[in-house]
Amino acid sequence: MLALMLRSAYHAPNQREGSALADHMTDNLGPQPEIVLVRPQMGENIGAAARAMLNFGLERMRIIAPRDGWPNQSAVAMASGAGRVLDGAGVYDTLADGIGDCDYVYATTARSRDLAKPILSPERAMAEARAMRAEGKKVAILFGPERTGLENGEVARANAIISVPVNPGFASLNLAQCVLLTAYEWRRQTTEFQHEVMEWAGSERAPSIEVEKLAEHYEARLDEAGFFYPPTKAPVMKTTLRNMWSRMPMTRADVQIFHGILRQLLRGKQG
């Protein structure tokens, strides 16, 4: 019965049922981050990532547009005793769908990017993440495809970057190892962590979905206004702008102000 429920969840377009089940199963493990595999390529690596997670008690997996579809028998075979992580994984078509309910997003990347984005060690990031989870905020950690890593447009959607401080002369961590080190750091800080106090001037931090909508609003109106010029530079300009929105620690009130600014500027010039 449960197996049937899970399989039907995989066929639903938005495919959030998997995550809801994971909610139910993992509530008693304490607050956890969402481990998000973005466009993972090989099933074996997804299964290995599930094992890596479960070694440190993490079970909340999300998968965005897996290359070979879902479910994936190679993943199941590799996951072996960690199969329940796959069973409870939410599967999504797009990154926006996959992290739409998250309040804070980290992107793990090894290669340096030409993006202005805070870069944290796993240690520091997991300390922050624990504090946020303790406040009931949903935290996602993105891991990119094995060969290419996350695209700049995907990194731009994150609030901060996690970079494992590997040997510059030899950096060869695979997907499961990145997930392992992240999960290890999460769990290592179990008994004590430094609660980081974030001042929000009396207003809570805007959830990712609101920042996303703000970014879309500006991109659409600026596109109409001819801001992204010349056309050859438009993609980079859009990514830079998207990155900027995610980098700003905005309150919900700030988001409303920015929406209002845009609307009024357009309205004010109509007369």
Place this chain on the structure above:
Amino acid sequence: MLALMLRSAYHAPNQREGSALADHMTDNLGPQPEIVLVRPQMGENIGAAARAMLNFGLERMRIIAPRDGWPNQSAVAMASGAGRVLDGAGVYDTLADGIGDCDYVYATTARSRDLAKPILSPERAMAEARAMRAEGKKVAILFGPERTGLENGEVARANAIISVPVNPGFASLNLAQCVLLTAYEWRRQTTEFQHEVMEWAGSERAPSIEVEKLAEHYEARLDEAGFFYPPTKAPVMKTTLRNMWSRMPMTRADVQIFHGILRQLLRGKQG
């Protein structure tokens, strides 16, 4: 010439020459622990362990009685770019030979043992190990065969046990993953780790005067556009907006983007 020297080292009975060469090669990396693989079974796992080490700048490997002999082509193939770790590895027939020159020995084990032996987390053990290495003491960390782990008699030879605090309900770390976590912990406690790097993509934080001019630009144009409405609320709205600009950690590039957004929105609506 160097390659020939290394191969002859492998045929010497005591086989310490490999370690001496590793001494020479790694002295400039700072003091390091000896990563000791005890009776490793598969060449691929030895190669994977070499890669795991080198990710965190560790190169001092010792191998005790490898099941399939030495050298091992599977190990070489798997090690790939980390081949020099294998090249410099000391190979020994017995554990006693392999750690005879060490001052302190840790044994990594997952299964609990009926041995009265201090059990440390990798974090605590590496902190101790770093302090000992700083005093010039040689520290060895033992990793047992993949399937069975270290024998009690081997654990008994150690001064302390390292146990990675894995999920009791699912503990499946493989050899390379154990080595990886240990190497990561060693390196994490180095001062060179930059825990948080704010990359501004070559663009520095905007000086206050630029933020001030940005604020004035927006206030002036928004005033003309009728944004501060009704008039009774205008002073508070202006202060709120001015406060928001100062709160955002903006780069000089961000300031230019915001100026550009404002100009283009106004220009775009004129047509």
